[in-house]
Amino acid sequence: xxxxxxxxxxxxxxxxxxxxxxxxxxxxxxxxxxxxxxxxxxxxxxxxxxxxxxxxxxxxxxxxxxxxxxxxxxxxxxxxxxxxxxxxxxxxxxxxxxxxxxxxxxxxxxxxxx
Amino acid sequence: xxxxxxxxxxxxxxxxxxxxxxxxxxxxxxxxxxxxxxxxxxxxxxxxxxxxxxxxxxxxxxxxxxxxxxxxxxxxxxxxxxxxxxxxxxxxxxxxxxxxxxxxxxxxxxxxxxxxxxxxxxxxxxxxxxxxxxxxxxxxxxxxxxxxxxxxxxxxxxxxxxxxxxxxxxxxxxxxxxxxxxxxxxxxxxxxxxxxxxxxxxxxxxxxxxxxxxxxxxxxxxxxxxxxxxxxxxxxxxxxxxxxxxxxxxxxxx
Numbered sequence: 229x230x231x232x233x234x235x236x237x238x239x240x241x242x243x244x245x246x247x248x249x250x251x252x253x254x255x256x257x258x259x260x261x262x263x264x265x266x267x268x269x270x271x272x273x274x275x276x277x278x279x280x281x282x283x284x285x286x287x288x289x290x291x292x293x294x295x296x297x298x299x300x301x302x303x304x305x306x307x308x309x310x311x312x313x314x315x316x317x318x319x320x321x322x323x324x325x326x327x328x329x330x331x332x333x334x335x336x337x338x339x340x341x342x
Numbered sequence: 343x344x345x346x347x348x349x350x351x352x353x354x355x356x357x358x359x360x361x362x363x364x365x366x367x368x369x370x371x372x373x374x375x376x377x378x379x380x381x382x383x384x385x386x387x388x389x390x391x392x393x394x395x396x397x398x399x400x401x402x403x404x405x406x407x408x409x410x411x412x413x414x415x416x417x418x419x420x421x422x423x424x425x426x427x428x429x430x431x432x433x434x435x436x437x438x439x440x441x442x443x444x445x446x447x448x449x450x451x452x453x454x455x456x457x458x459x460x461x462x463x464x465x466x467x468x469x470x471x472x473x474x475x476x477x478x479x480x481x482x483x484x485x486x487x488x489x490x491x492x493x494x495x496x497x498x499x500x501x502x503x504x505x506x507x508x509x510x511x512x513x514x515x516x517x518x519x520x521x522x523x524x525x526x527x528x529x530x531x532x533x534x535x536x537x538x539x540x541x542x543x544x545x546x547x548x549x550x551x552x553x554x555x556x557x558x559x560x561x562x563x564x565x566x567x568x569x570x571x572x573x574x575x576x577x578x579x580x581x582x583x584x585x586x587x588x589x590x591x592x593x594x595x596x
Contacts, residue, residue, distance in 0.1 A: 249582055257350030261377045286593035287378045287537075288586075301377035303348060305391040308379055308579055312586055331348065331355055 251313035260332035279320035317342025367564035446477035475505025530580035
C-alpha cells in the first residue's frame with residue numbers, strides 16, 4: 229500500500245492546506261442524480277430526505293433516502309467532505325427546494341453532530 | 343449515451359454532459375459514474391463545478407523564482423504541506439531568499455529552530471539535507487536563469503540542481519509558468535491514479551515518473567480539464583480525504 233503523507237504536490241496553492249475540512253451546517257444547491265422514478269413521484273418541495281453514504285465498487289456514493297428507500301445519488305461540489313462528515317458521525321438531511329420533472333434541487337442541512 | 347452532471351449556480355440548475363460511465367477516457371481507464379467518488383467522471387464533474395471559483399487564480403507560492411524554488415524544495419517528500427510552507431516563510435522572512443545566496447549554515451540555523459504551527463511547536467525534518475539542497479539551488483539561480491520559452495527546458499534546467507528531482511522540478515514549473523505540460527505526481531495523485539486504474543501497483547513515481555506523467559496528461563486531455571487545474575484539484579481533495587482515501591484504496595485494490 230503506497231504510504232506517506234505529503235509530497236505536497238499542490239502545496240499551499242492547491243487550495244486551503246488546513247482548511248476545507250470542517251463539517252458545515254449547511255450545503256446549498258445540491259442536486260438529486262439518477263432519481264428513482266417510483267420514489268420521485270411521491271416527493272414534493274419541502275420534503276426531507278436522509279443523507280446517507282452507500283458503497284459501490286468499493287467507492288462511496290452520497291445518496292438521499294426517503295423512509296429507507298433510496299431516492300437517488302446526491303451531487304454537490306462538497307460531496308467528498310459531506311461523506312467524510314457522515315463517516316465522523318454527523319447526520320444530515322436534504323430538504324427539497326425545487327422539483328421540476330426529474331430535476332430535484334436539495335438543501336443539505338446538519339441534523340446532529342457526532 | 344451520456345451522463346448528466348447538475349449543479350445549482352445562482353439559483354438555477356446548470357447541466358454538464360459527460361460520456362457514459364463504461365466508455366474509455368484514456369487507455370484502460372473508463373469514465374465511471376460521476377457520483378461515485380474518485381472516478382474519472384467524478385473528477386471531471388468536480389472540475390466543472392469548481393472552474394468558476396478557480397478562474398484567474400495563480401498557483402504561485404512565491405513572489406520570485408527563488409522563493410518558488412525554496413517553497414517547493416522545502417515542501418515535498420516526507421514533509422507535510424503545512425510544515426513545508428512554515429519552513430518557507432521562516433527562511434523568506436529571515437531575508438535569505440533575496441540578495442546574495444545565503445550559506446548553507448545560515449539556512450540550517452533558521453530551519454533548525456522549531457516552527458510554530460497552529461499553536462504547536464514542530465521540528466522541521468531533514469533540515470540539514472534541505473539546507474544543503476536549497477543553498478545549491480539559490481546559488482544556481484544567482485549565477486544564471488532557466489530558459490522559459492520551453493516548459494520542459496525550464497524543468498530540465500531545474501533537474502540539473504542536486505536535490506531537485508522530477509516531482510519538485512515539475513511543481514516549480516507548474517507553479518511558476520502556469521504550465522500544463524508537466525504534472526506533479528506525488529503520493530495523492532498516485533493514489534488517485536490507482537483508484538482510477540490509471541496506474542498499476544507496479545508503477546511508482548520514483549521509478550517511472552515521466553511515463554506516469556504522460557498518462558496523467560493524457561487523462562487530463564480526455565477529461566477536458568487543464569492538467570494544472572486537475573492536478574491541484576485532485577491533490578486538494580485527496581489530501582483532505584486523508585484516511586478515507588486509504589480505506590477506499592484498500593477496498594478497490596483488494
